[in-house]
Amino acid sequence: MNQYKVLVLDPISEDGIKELLDHPNYEVDIKTGLSEAEMLDIVHDYHAMIVRSQTTVTEEIIQYARSLKVIARAGVGVDNIDIDAATKYGVIVVNAPDGNTISATEHTMAMMLALTREIPAAHKELSEGVWNRKAYKGTEMYGKTLGIIGVGKIGFGVARRAQSFGMKIIAFDPYLSEEKAKEADIEKMEVEDIAEHADFVTVHTPLTPQTKGIVGKAFFEAAKPELKIVNVARGGIIDEAALLEALDEGQISGAALDVFEEEPPTNQKLLNHPRIVVTPHLGASTVEAQEKVAISVSREIINILENNTIVHAVNAPRMSENINEELKPFINISSHMGEVAIQLMNRPPLEIKLKYHGDLALDDTSILTRSFVANMLKPHLGENVNIINALYLLQEQDVTYKVEKKGQTHGYSNYLEAELINNDEKLTIGASVLNGYGERIVKINGFQVDIKPTKHLLFINHLDRPGIIGEMGHTLGKYDINIASMQLGRKDEGGAALLSLRLDQSVNDEAIEELTKIEGFHKVKQVDLS
Structure with missing residues (x-):
């Protein structure tokens, strides 16, 4: 029976890694807050690592970890892992792309509600002792049209919740079929048509060359002046310079941003704009989401090491030397x-x-x-x-x-x-x-x-x-x-x-x-x- 060692380098829900802790084939060491030098002293005999966003896994660490087979990111982003080095040394990097679906969906709804009822500004003023009911007149979401750009799991989740608010859903996604849209009571549209018809827009796509700035100057020029837009997906999908210009020119009425082109953001004009609600990338920051991502990567580590089954790899390990030369x-x-x-x-x-x-x-x-x-x-x-x-x-x-x-x-x-x-x-x-x-x-x-x-x-x-x-x-x-x-x-x-x-x-x-x-x-x- 093979024995495997797993090193947990960032704070992780112990309930989330219970399968690893209870598994007889696994020895799990939780050592958080280590410096790179301290990691280099101990990594050589571990078969798997689990990190969140605090620890940076460098090429030197990967090179020293001679037994390492898997690096697991308990979350989505893998910017803190040297993917090229992992691939070079044949180490599989996995993440947990589905664990934050509910959290990101609910945060999107929270941002829409906060924006439409001006909750952050009203809270700030009242907490400073100012009772000013007349200054805050929100709008209802009921009966409004929500445009969704990107209809994956989170986009569909937002659509269902928005429909319970009595909203009409229009959406763009290159892989959304007519049948699937009809079944979900969603009207398919192109991005430019969404700009023209939507009262609210929320984006839920990966950041790719095709989606970078997909909501930009032309989109805002075609939009209704009462449009409110939300981004809990990836910074850069909405062109921030064009967004500021659209708000200043009255082309749209508001925005709620959880993600930014640069993180942490330094654009104070964006952060302090009176018609923008901001949060510091909190889409996946719930107790439940953190537990789900830990469970996901724990199971994947077990599947990879014992069954050679890979689902959520973000890199391709080096191809087997056994591939037919003619192929x-x-x-x-x-x-x-x-x-x-x-x-x-x-x-x-x-x-x-x-x-x-x-x-x-x-x-x-x-x-x-x-x-x-x-x-x-x-x-x-x-x-x-x-x-x-x-x-x-x-x-x-x-x-x-x-x-x-x-x-x-x-x-x-x-x-x-x-x-x-x-x-x-x-x-x-x-x-x-x-x-x-x-x-x-x-x-x-x-x-x-x-x-x-x-x-x-x-x-x-x-x-x-x-x-x-x-x-x-x-x-x-x-x-x-x-x-x-x-x-x-x-x-x-x-x-x-x-x-x-x-x-x-x-x-x-x-x-x-x-x-x-x-x-x-x-x-x-x-x-x-x-």
């Missing part, structure tokens, strides 16, 4: 396929079909499936997605997937293809790894192509006509964008065609808008690969 080149191309596919679609898929052909079909292709899905999900779910948790997160988004394997390859010794389907569109992308030439995307929506994945790609669907490529080249040249290579895929002369370009620079929005005005161009999509 390794396909890991990159499957990752790139996921990145390309999701950027070519207007909306995320509801269904995925993955097909493996040729010699590839004889191997265990699960890592290729995970690589494809992880990179497809990252633009919307953030960098925490990896090959370990990709399929779990895909299931959470209600996206189904199916894998098919066939021996026939249609001219390639190995070939993989993905079909992504939603209610409005279907995308097919095929790829192979060619001897002497490396990875290639060879098919997009029925067009035969030959694309080596590079950082900046541009895809243009158009009707083929004389002179159209010259107009495109002139436009790109006008914006100092150099074409590294270009390929035209078409089926018939003068018919539908696909231009695929490798570029040396990214294309800005202004250039893309000008390209779309070229006669015959009807879909221009830029794809940037990590």
Whole structure:
């Protein structure tokens, strides 16, 4: 029977780690408030660590902890853990993303109520001896429209509670299906439509390049003047500079912020604004939430060390040396396929079909499936997605997937293809790894192509006509964008065609808008690969 040692470095609910404390295979040492030097003296023989936000786990600590298999963060954020170093040394980092769902949901409602009834200002004035009933005239939430941006577990929780207040719910989430929205009595809308129709808005998305500043200047310009907005998710989803300007200009009436672009925040104008309610990142700060996250990471430690089962990893451990050598080149191309596919679609898929052909079909292709899905999900779910948790997160988004394997390859010794389907569109992308030439995307929506994945790609669907490529080249040249290579895929002369370009620079929005005005161009999509 294996014996494992667990080191708890920050104050943790003992009820939360009871499973570890009572387990006969585990020796648990609780040693909080240690300096890095003190940690280095003792970490060498521990198999798992549990931290919250106080302790910083550095590369040196990870390197010294020769037996370490798991670092568990009893919470969501892992900024205090050197993820790259953990991955480098094969240590799995896990968190507890679901433990604070109820707490964050309730804090959102508390912030909405505090904002709409001006509770903080009224409390402050009365506590200073001023009885001033006339100064505080709130508004009811009943009958108002709440816009929710990001409808995961917390977003749905807020929707249900707001509905009990008699609010109408409108929402945006790229993975929210019509069926799921209808079942929850939610009306799907785009972000710009939410700005126009909502009386309240609350955001519940990860912070990604797609969501950073999603509520910004254009949003506030379209909003009702009585709009009140709440952020208990991540700082940066709401553009703080644009928020201050909107409040000062009377474009919206108030905001409640629990999270900030910089934490602790130093922008005193933001913190002291008379129409902003602020709290110091308290969304997960309840007794119950802290117990839940401790229970979650305790169980995950046991599952990892005893069953090799991982659910909430935030890094991908080093790949096994036992992976078939012939399979390794396909890991990159499957990752790139996921990145390309999701950027070519207007909306995320509801269904995925993955097909493996040729010699590839004889191997265990699960890592290729995970690589494809992880990179497809990252633009919307953030960098925490990896090959370990990709399929779990895909299931959470209600996206189904199916894998098919066939021996026939249609001219390639190995070939993989993905079909992504939603209610409005279907995308097919095929790829192979060619001897002497490396990875290639060879098919997009029925067009035969030959694309080596590079950082900046541009895809243009158009009707083929004389002179159209010259107009495109002139436009790109006008914006100092150099074409590294270009390929035209078409089926018939003068018919539908696909231009695929490798570029040396990214294309800005202004250039893309000008390209779309070229006669015959009807879909221009830029794809940037990590």
